Amino acid sequence: METPVLIFKCVLVVALFIVSLLVAMYSTYAERKVAAFLQDRLGPNRAGVFGLLQPLADGVKMFMKEEIIPNVSNKTLFILGPCLAMITALMAGVLIPWGGNLEIAGHVFALQITDLNIGILYIFGVTSLGVYGIMIGGWASNNKYSLFGAIRASAQMVSYEIAMGLAIIALIMTTGTMSLSEIAHQQGSGYANIVYQPLGFLIFLICVFAELNRAPFDMPESESELVGGYHTEYSSMKLGFYLFAEYINMFISSAVLVTFYLGGYNFPFQAELNSMLGLSTNAATLLGTGVFFLKIFFFIFFFMWVRWTLPRFRYDQLMKLGWQSLIPISILNVLITGLVMWFTGKIN
Amino acid sequence: MQSLTNRSKVVERKEMTLAERLYLPAIVNGMVITIKHLFKKKTTISYPEVQREFSDIYRGHHVLKRDDDGAERCTACGLCAVSCPAEAITMVAAERKPGEEKLYREEKYASTYEINMLRCIFCGLCEEACPKEAIFLTDRIVPSNFERGGFVFGKDKLVEKVDLRIDVSKRQTKSVLEFKTHKQYSHNKLINK
Numbered sequence: 001m002e003t004p005v006l007i008f009k010c011v012l013v014v015a016l017f018i019v020s021l022l023v024a025m026y027s028t029y030a031e032r033k034v035a036a037f038l039q040d041r042l043g044p045n046r047a048g049v050f051g052l053l054q055p056l057a058d059g060v061k062m063f064m065k066e067e068i069i070p071n072v073s074n075k076t077l078f079i080l081g082p083c084l085a086m087i088t089a090l091m092a093g094v095l096i097p098w099g100g101n102l103e104i105a106g107h108v109f110a111l112q113i114t115d116l117n118i119g120i121l122y123i124f125g126v127t128s129l130g131v132y133g134i135m136i137g138g139w140a141s142n143n144k145y146s147l148f149g150a151i152r153a154s155a156q157m158v159s160y161e162i163a164m165g166l167a168i169i170a171l172i173m174t175t176g177t178m179s180l181s182e183i184a185h186q187q188g189s190g191y192a193n194i195v196y197q198p199l200g201f202l203i204f205l206i207c208v209f210a211e212l213n214r215a216p217f218d219m220p221e222s223e224s225e226l227v228g229g230y231h232t233e234y235s236s237m238k239l240g241f242y243l244f245a246e247y248i249n250m251f252i253s254s255a256v257l258v259t260f261y262l263g264g265y266n267f268p269f270q271a272e273l274n275s276m277l278g279l280s281t282n283a284a285t286l287l288g289t290g291v292f293f294l295k296i297f298f299f300i301f302f303f304m305w306v307r308w309t310l311p312r313f314r315y316d317q318l319m320k321l322g323w324q325s326l327i328p329i330s331i332l333n334v335l336i337t338g339l340v341m342w343f344t345g346k347i348n
Numbered sequence: 349m350q351s352l353t354n355r356s357k358v359v360e361r362k363e364m365t366l367a368e369r370l371y372l373p374a375i376v377n378g379m380v381i382t383i384k385h386l387f388k389k390k391t392t393i394s395y396p397e398v399q400r401e402f403s404d405i406y407r408g409h410h411v412l413k414r415d416d417d418g419a420e421r422c423t424a425c426g427l428c429a430v431s432c433p434a435e436a437i438t439m440v441a442a443e444r445k446p447g448e449e450k451l452y453r454e455e456k457y458a459s460t461y462e463i464n465m466l467r468c469i470f471c472g473l474c475e476e477a478c479p480k481e482a483i484f485l486t487d488r489i490v491p492s493n494f495e496r497g498g499f500v501f502g503k504d505k506l507v508e509k510v511d512l513r514i515d516v517s518k519r520q521t522k523s524v525l526e527f528k529t530h531k532q533y534s535h536n537k538l539i540n541k
Contacts (some may be wrong), residue, residue: 042392
């Protein structure tokens with residue numbers, strides 16, 4: 001790799017790391033604020049203007065807390081759990097195309113850390129690895145509630161990953177590629193993929209809820225049943241890491257969702273708008289990135305909105321929904337997609 | 349069996365329709381409801397800056413009133429203590445010495461008068477029992493304290509200051525005001541004048 005490209009990638013990696021953490025930090029703030037507003041309350045508003053310094057205060061509080069490792073726990077695994085959760089959460093971001101191309105000093109850089117031609121598989125694999133953090137943490141705590149949480153998490157992830165994978169297969173069929181930048185680029189010239197895959201989008205969205213362990217599928221944590229679920233025994237920043245990893249996952253999952261189905265960094269009439277405003281390539285790219293982030297923020301809000309609307313599913317209902325409804329529907333979706341493509345002559 | 353009242357209803361259990369079983373319409377409905385709340389007026393009162401309005405007849409921190417000349421009205425009759433359902437009030441009576449006429453209204457007065465605010469249920473029966481219109485409940489809040497002993501309020505906290513009178517006119521009901529017009533009753537008479 002040439003030196004300028006290498007430098008650019010390094011900068012991008014650091015920037016992505018910082019942005020992920022920042023977004024996760026303010027997601028915790030947004031979660032509390034949205035929760036409050038949906039319940040006619042005010043939410044945190046004492047630390048700084050509108051309570052904007054609340055995440056900092058929370059972070060400081062987390063660090064100052066006493067760190068307790070239970071005697072009966074498996075210490076290595078106990079520490080490994082939150083680390084793994086954090087690592088897998090941060091790993092998925094590298095493949096997201098955050099924007100178009102940037103021109104700096106004669107070089108053209110893509111706003112993407114790396115573009116694997118099997119990008120979808122990588123993302124799929126890394127997000128599934130996330131469950132190991134939860135499972136290991138729950139197992140190592142040596143607490144029955146933690147174990148229950150971990151078991152639920154793994155069962156839930158396994159059952160929803162199938163439907164998710166099948167939804168993505170239909171997407172791969174229509175786009176004909178597994179590279180994320182290619183998928184994002186394609187949607188710039190045509191319609192967003194949601195037009196071709198509305199059912200696939202719905203299945204994917206529901207499965208993302210399950211993958212993120214968020215309400216209405218927050219089985220692994222379910223405070224009212226399992227004390228704290230898999231992180232019952234965790235304290236201090238190790239608990240913070242789990243919670244943080246969850247919010248980073250939310251950010252990355254929203255980014256993946258937007259890239260797959262809602263046009264990524266593209267927006268309607270972008271070519272017309274760019275020529276009308278006379279934007280340079282760089283300005284147009286940054287505008288696209290801004291739009292991309294707006295879409296992501298909308299979905300983060302959407303996740304919170306759903307959380308404060310729907311009650312938690314019962315465990316058996318969750319399994320039934322996954323195995324008996326979503327998987328058949330997603331198979332049907334693949335079938336319909338194939339048939340439509342065959343009749344329209346896309347494949348022969 | 350025949351029911352005693354006609355209030356019981358037979359619940360119908362019908363199969364859910366396809367739209368109901370999909371849950372999606374119901375979920376959309378719910379989300380519309382929650383998003384409406386996002387824009388509604390918030391019900392929170394930001395306490396130190398904004399204070400909730402009290403009712404005119406709020407029953408809070410007691411006050412032992414002085415009369416117009418600044419003499420304590422209380423004669424330590426003990427009716428308030430007797431009427432108190434929580435047994436929060438205790439007092440010790442004493443005789444007025446010559447020269448204390450400006451301090452105490454009648455010959456007998458309470459040398460100590462204590463209300464245990466942890467026992468008090470703020471029912472207002474002491475106020476109702478008082479024949480001298482000496483004790484009233486006001487719209488002030490009893491402040492918090494770290495010690496149990498701090499909640500036993502003596503005369504220093506209960507008797508109103510001469511230069512800082514506490515308005516209790518809102519707590520005086522019509523019947524009380526009517527009663528006050530009868531000047532032949534001893535406690536309505538102006539003594540020392």
